[in-house]
Amino acid sequence: MGAGFAGVECVRRLERRLSPAEAEISLVTPFSYQLYLPLLPQVASGVLTPQSVAVSLRRSSKHRTRIIPGGAIGVDPKAKVCVIRKITGETVDQSYDLLVLAPGSVTRSFDIPGLEEHARGMKTLAEAAYLRDHVIAQLDLADASQDEAERTARLQFVVVGGGYAGTETAACLQRLTRHAASRYPRLDPDRIKWHLVDLAPKLMPELGDKLGKAALDILQSRGIEVSLGVSVGEVDAEKVTLTDGRVLPSRTLIWTAGVAASPLVGTLDTETRKGRLVVRPDLTVPGVDGVFALGDAAAVPDLATGGDALCPPTAQHAMRQGRAVAESVIATLRGQTPRPYVHKDLGLVVDLGGKDAVSKPLGIELRGLPAQAVARGYHWSALRTNVAKTRVLTNWLLNAVAGDDFVRTGFLDQRPATLREFEHTDAYLTPEQVREHTAALHARG
Incomplete structure (x- = not known):
């Protein structure tokens, strides 16, 4: 399974x-691919295409x-x-x-008012593709809006979760919006705000104090506001209320607070x-x-x-x-x-986009380009097929030479983007229902 x-x-x-x-x-899976989950933030930011991280099961098995x-x-x-x-x-x-x-x-979600309706996840390929479209749509809508309050809310993004998924997602998408801003004549890049929120007292404590602090410094130097010891108290369609009382006008809450x-x-x-x-x-x-x-x-x-x-x-x-x-x-x-x-x-690697990264292979602390080389080298070698390796490497080279693109595909444009919609968490039976089902099966012979 x-x-x-x-x-x-x-x-x-x-x-x-x-x-x-x-x-x-027999292998039970809704999709005939293995998702290379650590590279999902790069799909959300457009560095990699979705197909690059979906490794075909038909290619990687002996049939x-x-x-x-x-x-x-x-x-x-x-x-x-x-x-x-x-x-x-x-x-x-x-x-x-x-x-x-x-x-x-x-x-993992919590009983926070508005969370189920308004949070967007980063656990599946569909969520990453949707999130990319959504973020670019906010830039499009803000650029076209005549309402300053609406523009402020659309240009403010909140990511909850200071682990790998949240930190890399915030870093990669902030880099995308920063580069995209130059293509919008009516957008001031300084008005695009990214917030990373986590209840823990430290960012990525698994990295240790020095590398965790280095990652924090990188994010803050790029303009990402990091709030530790804080969580979300309430969410609605136009704002995020934090547990310290702050109210952030925002149309985007990305929820990566654990699994x-x-x-x-x-x-x-x-x-x-x-x-x-x-x-x-x-x-x-x-x-x-x-x-x-x-x-x-x-x-x-x-x-x-x-x-x-x-x-x-x-x-x-x-x-x-x-x-x-x-x-x-x-x-x-x-x-x-x-x-x-x-x-x-064997160690940890964190890709923060571009030349920014921190890594700890075999206990050796690295940052900057050496850490980025280790991080991408590890991910590339872990891909299961030569086709996947070729696609990922080609995408990385193309992005390094040509830069980011800002195409919005309209994926699930009119569908609800809830965690339940993408992850089907309401599909499972209870133990009693399973036993009733199998009992009925046996009764039918």
Whole structure:
């Protein structure tokens, strides 16, 4: 279940290590591509095309795996049945012998007035494409407006979340609007304001104090106002009210305040920790037969750190957990003992657009062009196909030579841009509904 970093790595290794006589492999995913999520801010800012970060599953596999185009909305581990809603809306039941759950995560939201209606996410390819259109539309509308209050609100953008997604999104889109301003004769570039808001006391604490401060200095030097220890109290169509009492006239709230495990994990009715499925060190789910979980949906013990530490929900861990689960599946099929998952974090990279970046590979702190080279080199090497690598590299070179473009495609122009609309968080069944569904299935024979 799931074609993110964890699921795809698992499938690729299973295809290589298992013969067709040993197992049939099915992959449930609504899209026939793996989204390279760390580069999504560059899609939103137009540096990369959407196709560049959508790595085709048909190219990256050996064509043995059956791809089921849909999403799992429930699992009954006793009946060993997954309930799948196909992209047509049809609900089908898929039995299994061994199940690998890698459904990933959804944007974490809170009970903030107006948030569900007015916040825009950055978790899917569609959200990134929509957000780019929306930001450029605000410039278009502000340039054409005769109303100074409307112009102010359209030129003020608020990003919530000081982690990687929020920081990179704010940095990349601020760079886009700064360059775009010269193409609008009636816009004063100094009136375009970007705010980055986070409840935490530090920006990206995972980087450490020095690099976190360096990233903060870069953002502030580019005119991005960073507010720490503050969150959003209320949102409506024309303003964002912060918990410190400030009211920001704005037509754009980008919500990247963390992630939560896919609602699919709640359908199993098993133990969770911080909303993620509890798993053993070998990534099996206790109390159920033949189920493995990994990636953002699983609370994987971090054996390299020790204690009660959990592996962070990063692409680095997800990819390695995918390979580890594949080996555990193979060991189970062959009557062997699965091995525990152990991986020491190799470092972090943060691309802030242009020549700006901070990185910490293998504990070495870098900033500026060396950090940018490491960040882009890491992302480029992690892409799964030569086609994807060629597209990304070509896009980077074209952007470096020709600069940004400001074309608005009109994507979902008249549709609501809510988190629920894009991430389908209301599609999942409850454990009781899953059991009723499978019971009815058995009654029908």
